[in-house]
Every structure is written in C-alpha cells, then in structure tokens.
Amino acid sequence: MHSNSEEHTMHSNREEHTMHSIREEHTMHSIREEHTMKTHQFDVIVIGAGGAGLMAGLYASRTAKTAIITKLYPTRSHTGTAQGGIGAALGSEEEDHPEWHTYDTVKGSDYLGDQDAIEFMCNEAVQAVYELEHMGLPFDRTPEGKISQRPFGGHTNNVTGKPVKRACHAADRTGHMILQTLYQQCMKNNVNFFDEFQVVDLLMVNGAAAGVVAIELATGEMHVFHAKAVIFATGGHGRIWEITSNAYAFTGDGPAVIMRRGLPLEDMEFFQFHPTGIYKLGILITEGVRGEGGILINGKGERFMEKYAPRVKDLASRDVVSRAIYMEIRDGNGANGQNYVYLDVRPESVNRYAALDGRTNKDGSPYTVTGEEILAKLPDIVDFCRVYLGVDPITQLMPIQPTAHYAMGGIPTNKYGETILDEKNTTIPGLYAAGECACVSVHGANRLGTNSLLDLVVFGKHAGLRAAEYAKEAPFQPLPEHPTEFASSQFERIRHASGKENAFDISTKMKKVMFDDMGIFRSGKGMENALQVIRQLKERYQHVSVTDTGKIFNMELMNVWELGNLLDLAELTTVSAIARTESRGGHSREDYPDRDDKNWLKHTMAWVDETGKIDLKYKPVVLTKYEPKVRTY
Amino acid sequence: MEVTIKVFRYNPEKDKKPSYKTYKLEAIETDRVLDLLEKVKGYQDGTLSFRRSCAHGICGSDAMRINGFNRLACKTLVRDTGATIIVQPLLGLRVIKDLIVDMEPFFEHYRSVKPWLINDEPEPEKERTQSAAQRAIFDDTTKCILCACCTTSCPSFWANEQYVGPAAIVAAHRFIFDSRDKAAAERLKILNEVWGVYRCHTVFNCTMACPREIQITKAIGEVKMALTTGKLE
Numbered sequence A: 001m002h003s004n005s006e007e008h009t010m011h012s013n014r015e016e017h018t019m020h021s022i023r024e025e026h027t028m029h030s031i032r033e034e035h036t037m038k039t040h041q042f043d044v045i046v047i048g049a050g051g052a053g054l055m056a057g058l059y060a061s062r063t064a065k066t067a068i069i070t071k072l073y074p075t076r077s078h079t080g081t082a083q084g085g086i087g088a089a090l091g092s093e094e095e096d097h098p099e100w101h102t103y104d105t106v107k108g109s110d111y112l113g114d115q116d117a118i119e120f121m122c123n124e125a126v127q128a129v130y131e132l133e134h135m136g137l138p139f140d141r142t143p144e145g146k147i148s149q150r151p152f153g154g155h156t157n158n159v160t161g162k163p164v165k166r167a168c169h170a171a172d173r174t175g176h177m178i179l180q181t182l183y184q185q186c187m188k189n190n191v192n193f194f195d196e197f198q199v200v201d202l203l204m205v206n207g208a209a210a211g212v213v214a215i216e217l218a219t220g221e222m223h224v225f226h227a228k229a230v231i232f233a234t235g236g237h238g239r240i241w242e243i244t245s246n247a248y249a250f251t252g253d254g255p256a257v258i259m260r261r262g263l264p265l266e267d268m269e270f271f272q273f274h275p276t277g278i279y280k281l282g283i284l285i286t287e288g289v290r291g292e293g294g295i296l297i298n299g300k301g302e303r304f305m306e307k308y309a310p311r312v313k314d315l316a317s318r319d320v321v322s323r324a325i326y327m328e329i330r331d332g333n334g335a336n337g338q339n340y341v342y343l344d345v346r347p348e349s350v351n352r353y354a355a356l357d358g359r360t361n362k363d364g365s366p367y368t369v370t371g372e373e374i375l376a377k378l379p380d381i382v383d384f385c386r387v388y389l390g391v392d393p394i395t396q397l398m399p400i401q402p403t404a405h406y407a408m409g410g411i412p413t414n415k416y417g418e419t420i421l422d423e424k425n426t427t428i429p430g431l432y433a434a435g436e437c438a439c440v441s442v443h444g445a446n447r448l449g450t451n452s453l454l455d456l457v458v459f460g461k462h463a464g465l466r467a468a469e470y471a472k473e474a475p476f477q478p479l480p481e482h483p484t485e486f487a488s489s490q491f492e493r494i495r496h497a498s499g500k501e502n503a504f505d506i507s508t509k510m511k512k513v514m515f516d517d518m519g520i521f522r523s524g525k526g527m528e529n530a531l532q533v534i535r536q537l538k539e540r541y542q543h544v545s546v547t548d549t550g551k552i553f554n555m556e557l558m559n560v561w562e563l564g565n566l567l568d569l570a571e572l573t574t575v576s577a578i579a580r581t582e583s584r585g586g587h588s589r590e591d592y593p594d595r596d597d598k599n600w601l602k603h604t605m606a607w608v609d610e611t612g613k614i615d616l617k618y619k620p621v622v623l624t625k626y627e628p629k630v631r632t633y
Numbered sequence B: 001m002e003v004t005i006k007v008f009r010y011n012p013e014k015d016k017k018p019s020y021k022t023y024k025l026e027a028i029e030t031d032r033v034l035d036l037l038e039k040v041k042g043y044q045d046g047t048l049s050f051r052r053s054c055a056h057g058i059c060g061s062d063a064m065r066i067n068g069f070n071r072l073a074c075k076t077l078v079r080d081t082g083a084t085i086i087v088q089p090l091l092g093l094r095v096i097k098d099l100i101v102d103m104e105p106f107f108e109h110y111r112s113v114k115p116w117l118i119n120d121e122p123e124p125e126k127e128r129t130q131s132a133a134q135r136a137i138f139d140d141t142t143k144c145i146l147c148a149c150c151t152t153s154c155p156s157f158w159a160n161e162q163y164v165g166p167a168a169i170v171a172a173h174r175f176i177f178d179s180r181d182k183a184a185a186e187r188l189k190i191l192n193e194v195w196g197v198y199r200c201h202t203v204f205n206c207t208m209a210c211p212r213e214i215q216i217t218k219a220i221g222e223v224k225m226a227l228t229t230g231k232l233e
C-alpha cells in the first residue's frame, strides 16, 4: 500500500509526513470477498460502550444520527469494575479547588501531562460530577446529604500537603454505578446500539475517517458502517501483562486498528502498575482502602511507606507505591520470603495508624473506624478477599502485589477528542478518541487514581459534541470499492495458517516476559530481551490457526485476532520504552534512574510502517503554569 | 489435583442436537471455573464458546449452571465445586452456541420497567441532596450486574418467559425507592400487570442464585408492599 495523494489537500504542513502516510483502502487489487456484507450509514459512529463511549454517544446523539458499536454488551464494559471513585474538587467535606486538582495531576503525571488539557479536565470535573448525579448516579452521601468524598493517592491540600477528600464515590462500585447510569440514560434517549459487534478495521478515505468494518459476533458477518465521524472508545490493553487487573476484553483493539492504518500512538511506554492487586490473581484492591485508612505492611510487620513518602505515606502516587513494594521485596522484606506484601485494613490497625498520623474528622475528633463501617464502605473488596483468597479483611491481612492496570498512552488526541496525525498536532478530519484508549495527555507518565473515570466523562462528552458538530458540515467520504478487503485479509490469514503454533501458549509467554522485563522496573538489557522474545512470538503467531470453522460466535477466531493486537502493541510499547533513556512516572529504568527534563520532557509518537518497522518521533509537552520540579510525596 | 469438567455443547451450524463433552485437566483449589474453561479452550478444544470479560464477578458475562446452580464461572472456585464439574447454559433462554444464550428477552424485561431516573424538575446547580438514610433504602438493589442468574433460576420464569422476572423487579426497586425519582407510580403500575410482580411465589431461588448477594426476595416483597399500601417506605 502507498500514500494517498488527495490527503494533502486537507492539511497545510504535511510534506514532511509522507513517510507516515495514512494507509487507505485501495481498489486496484481485490481478494474475493468471502463474507456477505451489510452496510449501515450514520453521521457519528462510537466504538465502545464503556464510560467514554456512552458519554460520547449520549452527547453526539442529541444532534446527529449516532450509533454505538460494542463487542461486549454495554453493561459488561470494564468501566463497571472501577471501584474507588471519580475525582472532582467539590469540596463537599473540606476545602478544595480545581487548581489544586490541576496541580496534583500535573505533579502526578511526573510533568509529562499537557497542562492545558489537565486544567481543562479539572475545571470541568465539578460540573461533570453534578451532571452524573442529576442523571441518577447513586453517590454515597455526607450527613448533610451532599456527595460523599474520600482521600485518594496523590490528591492533596496544596497548602498543607496532606491528603484531601476528592474522590466522589458510590461504595466501592463507583464505576459500576457510572456505567449503569450512563447506559440507562442512553436507553431513555433511544441511542442506537449494535451490541456484540466487534470493530476490526477503520476506513480512511481522502485523509478523513469514512467508517469502520465490524464483525457481528452472532452471525460472523462483516458489516460496514459508513460514517462522517468515528469515535474510538475501546478501553485499555492490560492483557499484555501476566498479573493484571484488566478484563479479558482489554486487548487494545482500537489502538491496534488505528496503528495498522498508519496512524501514530502516543506515549505507549507509560503503563501503570497499581500497587495493590490480589496476590497472583491481579484483581484490584482499590486505593480507596488506603483512603479509608488502610496501610501497607511488609513481611516483618512494618509499615514501610513512611520511608518512601514521609508526608502522605500510603497515599503517595501509584508509581511511587508500586516501586516501594518492589524495593521491599527485593530487600528480602516480602511476606514469607515471597513476592508479595500485605494490605492491612483491620479496624485496630487503621485506628492505631490514624492516631499516629494525627488524622481527624471534620469536627476535629480523632478518625476511627469499625469493622461494620469498613464493610459498608468497601463491600466488594471484602467480598473479593473472602471469595478468592479465603481471607476476611476485617480480621486478616490481604496479600497483595502490584498489578498491571492502566494505559496512559494510546491514540493521540487534543482536549476536544480530535485525533492527531503527527508531532505537529495536525488533526485528522472525522476521527476522534476518548477514554483509556486515548492519550490527551492528561495522565502523562502516571495517572492519579479517580482521574480515569473523570477523563471518560469529560473527554467522552467533548468528543461526542465535536464529532456531532463536525458531522453537521462535513460530507460522507465515498466508501472504498472493497471496504472489507483489509479486514478480510487478516481473518483469512488466520483461518489458513498452518496451525502448528498454539495461541494460548504464545499469549502466556508474552505476558510473562512483559511482566518480568517491561514491568515496574526496567533496564536496557531486560527490555531488549523482551523485544527479542516478542518478535519471536510474533513470528510464531503467523502459524496460529483456529479449529473452529464456524461463523456463529466464533470466539476462537476473535481471540486469535485480539492476540495479534496485543503482540503488536507489546512490541510498540517496548520499542518506545527502550528509546526513552530516563525514569519518569510509570517508566522506571535502573540504568537511567533519574528524570531527564533536558532531553525527555516530550511525548513519544510511534508509527509502524507496512513492513513492520517502527519509527519514533517526539512532540513537546504543553507547559502553562507549572515548572517541572523534583517530585516528592 | 485432576478435575473432570463436563460441558454442554451445541453448535447450530453442525449439531442436530446438544450433547455433553468431558475434559480432564489439572487444577488447584483456588482456580476459577472460568480459568478451567479458558484452559480447555486454549489447549484442548478451541471450539468451546462462552462469554466472559472481567473475571472477578462484576461484569455479569459468564452466568451459567454449574453443578445445577446458577453461578458466575469467574466467582466459583474448584474449592467449592469439587473435582467433578458439570457446566450448562442458563435455563429458560434460547441457546445460541454452547454456553452462550440469547439474552435479549432478559434485557427486554429489564427495559420494560423504565430503569432510568425520571425527574423533570429543573436541575439544581449542585447535587440533588439525599440523606444517607434515603440512600441506604435502595443500596442493595444498585448492586445488580444483570447477569440473569436470578431470573433464569425462577420457576415462574421457566413456566412462562413473559414473567418480567426478578432482575427487572430489582431494577424497578432501585428507582421506586430513590427519593430523587418521580415515577414510582408509573413503574408500580407496570409491575401490577398480569406478568408483573405477583407471578413471584417467594421461592427464594433468585436470592440464592444472586452472585452479588442482593436480598432479591426482600426487594420484591417491598415492591408488593408498596403496591398494597401505596407507600414508599
């Protein structure tokens, strides 16, 4: 495939970028289209029905003919698993300001977040949370009937440096309530859904989005969705790693599809490891546990976070806490000589350490909790521990280890959800992204807890609004003559591969090497090893086939395709990481332990060409008010 | 230990009628049934089809009958099932393939009770206030993940799939008892109809089946009470 000349009429300063030409569908060669093909037409197509997709769909559908396409039934989306809360400086319970939230987010991002976008998000946050409440979200309440808030890692009172209550919550199922509420609003407003349709390709014509190709899981048929505007909201890709809090469905379909069309991905080396996953299973234990007073304890029974973050201790930023846990384990302080430590939320421990830290209630009385209160505030956490560990956290310690959690990197966008073509921030007409699959970047090198749910709601809304506005004026691009050709070729290849390799085996090996060498601590040598292994696995992947030859719910075929996405993203992540010779946020290198603002205060943009060669370029971070400083908690 | 897992199989493109297939594999006590199904699919039989996503009991994708009870495969451990496991699709919904059933009739019932906040009064600048006590009344029913374990364990639903079913009543309860909602009467009217709440004969299967431990029969009782007394307390 080669570059398309018409695209040059769309943008001004594109000459240098012909190297990264958008790969469009062509009409010259044609593989016989095996699948019957159905075509639909909408002004706006949203891919994904998590928090970001539903919000985008709700807003776009107010003025434009919109459909949401989702591979999972909407209420199965991973937003439903979010536990602890959504961040907004409501000040329900104590003084707080959007500016404080902005500063904390900038600092949390290790100064890689774009400050204009962060400020925008934190200012919008307050209204966004009230809007969710008006839609019916059942937040927990304060004694005055206001939205209840709890402390979370990295969120502080900027004057005292102490933790501030900023996470608005509905017990420990905040994401569940957001997902339900937004889906309910979509039903109320008759938004169109294509449930259990999996998008496998993006159509680009004349340098603009023209639609997507999707497989209807129930029939195996390919459908073409012709659209003026396309919004990707497909979530994360944490299934690259062995220990993960992420759903099976988090296979990075959106970024992978976009990357194969010659478009860049941003800051892929930054992936967050959450400090507290259930040992071996990776199931998340929310930071809200520490917000309610829980502490981390090493194998010797010592609280250790005060060594690493003297001011906020257990409520430091996630990257800081995850590294601390690893250092404890490395120093032989893991529990039972193994690679885990404990999280302790037993009331007597919480009360003891709250007294030591001088934590008080609003009226100045000492902060204390009872077992019943813990159960009422964290019912799902208690349930997870009982079911999966046979441990009762009210009376016992929870064994935890860091778990792969959140993709800071992804599809580059600006703060309106418009996707970006190059390091000069040129936008792509008709193409939008929001939520975890996007990189605005508001999370930079490390996301603060509660800021993802916020990101979904704020940028989902703006992407929806922008897309609808664009669709009002813009024409439909003509569909390529064989719109399903590129997608079909990928599936035909899988169906006709030799079958001598096993997908499950390749997946297991990918996860292991990525967790070992591309995890919390990285080194040049380890990452080179990971890259080599991933490339071998990609080679082996060419020989994976499927035994299921049917069309109806052929999950084997879809899972193999998804594994291809994970492998491609794993490679891109590793290449981006090797190039970055510094430590910043979630990217922590033993061979380059310091942050290097002189050389690396910039975003990575990565492209893959048709031969598979990866090309890296960089674009500056947007700085407004906040000069990069040494980051301590 | 070695476990034997016997799975309901049906592929409409190939099979005239359903059958069972048995697989043996190594497992440990803390393995989830979902882990076993994944391993069978990965190494023994790629054609085995089922839905799953979150793998920790929150998304509601993998409800199925495990040793005769409706369970989430990701929330049922070998410790609980023992070494012999029989897995079947949910009862009362059409089987599409293997363990995948047609959920549409279930969701249609859900939608029929208008499960969204209805309040046409102008929105305040900040939140609509609600006391902690008012919030607590409907806390339990906000936990529902729409997995269908309850509805498909209910003899009234098996007898007639027009019965709105426990999950839809739970959804209605969540709004009827929310102090911010203004459409309780409308929803109660729907549930008072012939396929509504009075089809429930208090068998408690739903409550036993709920992986979120929602007190469903109690919630249904509260809805019946509201219908009788006209009061929402």
Ligand SMILES: Cc1cc2nc3c(=O)[nH]c(=O)nc-3n(C[C@H](O)[C@H](O)[C@H](O)COP(=O)(O)OP(=O)(O)OC[C@H]3O[C@@H](n4cnc5c(N)ncnc54)[C@H](O)[C@@H]3O)c2cc1C
Pocket: A047, A048, A049, A050, A051, A052, A053, A069, A070, A071, A072, A073, A074, A077, A078, A079, A080, A081, A082, A083, A084, A085, A086, A087, A174, A175, A197, A198, A199, A200, A233, A234, A235, A236, A245, A246, A247, A249, A253, A254, A284, A286, A405, A406, A434, A435, A436, A437, A449, A450, A451, A452, A453, A454, A456
């Ligand atoms: C356990 C856990 C707890 C968390 N807790 C918090 C928290 O307390 N606070 C916070 O701020 N953040 C939290 N997060 C992070 C946050 O929940 C996620 O980042 C966020 O929910 C992602 O939302 P999304 O809308 O981008 O994607 P999702 O909600 O995952 O939705 C993705 C959607 O895309 C669809 N999709 C994917 N691929 C395709 C395809 N090829 N074709 C069609 N559709 C597709 C899926 O069907 C799905 O509907 C948590 C994350 C986890 C895992």
Ligand code: FES
Pocket: B052, B053, B054, B055, B056, B057, B058, B059, B060, B061, B062, B063, B072, B073, B074, B075
């Ligand atoms: S996979 Fe989500 S509930 Fe089991």
